[in-house]
Amino acid sequence: MCGLVLEVQVGVGHLTPDDFSRMRQSRDLSIWRWFDFFPVQNRCAIVSLGEGSTPLLPAPRLGDSIGIANLYLKNDTVLPTGSLKDRSNSVGVSVGKELGFATASVISTGNAAASVAAYAAAAGMRSVVMVPKGTASSKIIQAHAYGAAVIVVDGRFDYEVAELYKKAVAEFGWYDCLSSNPYRVGKKSYAYELVDQLDGAVPDWVIHPTAGGTGILCMWQGFQDFLKLGWINRLPKLAAAQSEKAAPFVAALQKGSASIEAVEARETVAESIQVGNPAALGNRALAALRDSRGTAVGSSDGEILEAQALTGRFAGIFAEPAAATSVAAAKKMRESGTIGRDDVVVCNLTGHGLKQPEAVPYAEQDFAPIAPTLAALKERVRRAEDSGR
Numbered sequence: 001m002c003g004l005v006l007e008v009q010v011g012v013g014h015l016t017p018d019d020f021s022r023m024r025q026s027r028d029l030s031i032w033r034w035f036d037f038f039p040v041q042n043r044c045a046i047v048s049l050g051e052g053s054t055p056l057l058p059a060p061r062l063g064d065s066i067g068i069a070n071l072y073l074k075n076d077t078v079l080p081t082g083s084l085k086d087r088s089n090s091v092g093v094s095v096g097k098e099l100g101f102a103t104a105s106v107i108s109t110g111n112a113a114a115s116v117a118a119y120a121a122a123a124g125m126r127s128v129v130m131v132p133k134g135t136a137s138s139k140i141i142q143a144h145a146y147g148a149a150v151i152v153v154d155g156r157f158d159y160e161v162a163e164l165y166k167k168a169v170a171e172f173g174w175y176d177c178l179s180s181n182p183y184r185v186g187k188k189s190y191a192y193e194l195v196d197q198l199d200g201a202v203p204d205w206v207i208h209p210t211a212g213g214t215g216i217l218c219m220w221q222g223f224q225d226f227l228k229l230g231w232i233n234r235l236p237k238l239a240a241a242q243s244e245k246a247a248p249f250v251a252a253l254q255k256g257s258a259s260i261e262a263v264e265a266r267e268t269v270a271e272s273i274q275v276g277n278p279a280a281l282g283n284r285a286l287a288a289l290r291d292s293r294g295t296a297v298g299s300s301d302g303e304i305l306e307a308q309a310l311t312g313r314f315a316g317i318f319a320e321p322a323a324a325t326s327v328a329a330a331k332k333m334r335e336s337g338t339i340g341r342d343d344v345v346v347c348n349l350t351g352h353g354l355k356q357p358e359a360v361p362y363a364e365q366d367f368a369p370i371a372p373t374l375a376a377l378k379e380r381v382r383r384a385e386d387s388g389r
Helices: 017-025 031-037 060-066 085-099 111-123 137-145 157-172 186-197 214-228 248-255 282-291 301-315 321-336 374-386
Strands: 056-058 070-075 103-107 126-132 149-153 205-209 237-243 295-299 344-349
Touching: 017 031, 031 085, 031 186, 056 186, 060 070, 060 301, 060 321, 070 186, 085 111, 085 186, 103 111, 103 157, 111 126, 111 137, 126 137, 126 157, 137 149, 149 157, 186 205, 186 214, 205 214, 205 321, 214 237, 214 282, 237 248, 237 282, 237 321, 248 282, 248 295, 295 301, 295 321, 301 321, 321 344
Parallel strands: 070 344, 103 126, 126 149, 205 237, 205 344, 237 295
Antiparallel strands: 056 070
16 A cells, blocks of 8 residues: 555575575576575466576677676576566466466566566466557567467556556456566576576676666575575675666666656667656665665667677677667776776676667668679678678
């Protein structure tokens, strides 16, 4: 009734270092190797598509290009539906199944819609997803392919779409998969996996593309779980990477505010994180940033597209623009001296570039057919080399 989101706490005080070793050695490479940390009572209720244990890749060429010697990319583009939302929805939908719901629902700018639809399908549940007008067609089609009822609403995500959705959940009794659902804590697995993949070490910085703040908050909780158990001896600094056109966390830290204030979310190439009012978990995520001695960084559309191109050319990963905000933020943080050259930095890449392929700039002449002659081929290759491709 106070309007805040409940926080589900799972008792883990009984776990020992032997349990940590057991989890690390498990043949189950999904997030469910960390079952003890998630609010699911019965393993039979687990809904999994194999999410988790995504590659943590050293990126020396990309690191050299932005001045960070120990740069790693957490490649969540390879998750089952192509985005980090699978971490949240595997746990959230598992609880929904355990509680006996028949229909899962969400409003989304695209990635959550596809993920909820996929996990609902695997759980044997129906799904209804609402997206704002203008959402990338590739994301809408993906949700449709999983059997969802896709509703495109002519309105602003944070306002008209959100209000209609709130009324619909109350009217139809759907299982709400928004961040206001306290069981969507699967992103804690970021912390567990990073410690595992770094062989017990903790990075200096973890930079995460941020909309509503769930990823920042859950990662912080995950690292704290391990610290309290004595499985790590320190915590990382966290950074929220945002588009400067939808950057409430950046604004709050710049003002020194104790709470998040809504900002207008203007149209941005980083459409997956185009949220100006992170009402559900924004204040807790802001507190997590401060507690970690971290920061928030806003990047322009040009800087985001540059980071997307650098990530593709120097690391071989095609990330959607929103995902590349982590790399854009890392570059700006290094230039400002916030990140030291030898700091161990992890950039989370949270969504595949095929989610939003139309965002990649190109000239029509780049793909114009050439004559089947060696001379024409040489000319096209020369032009590509001149343009850096």
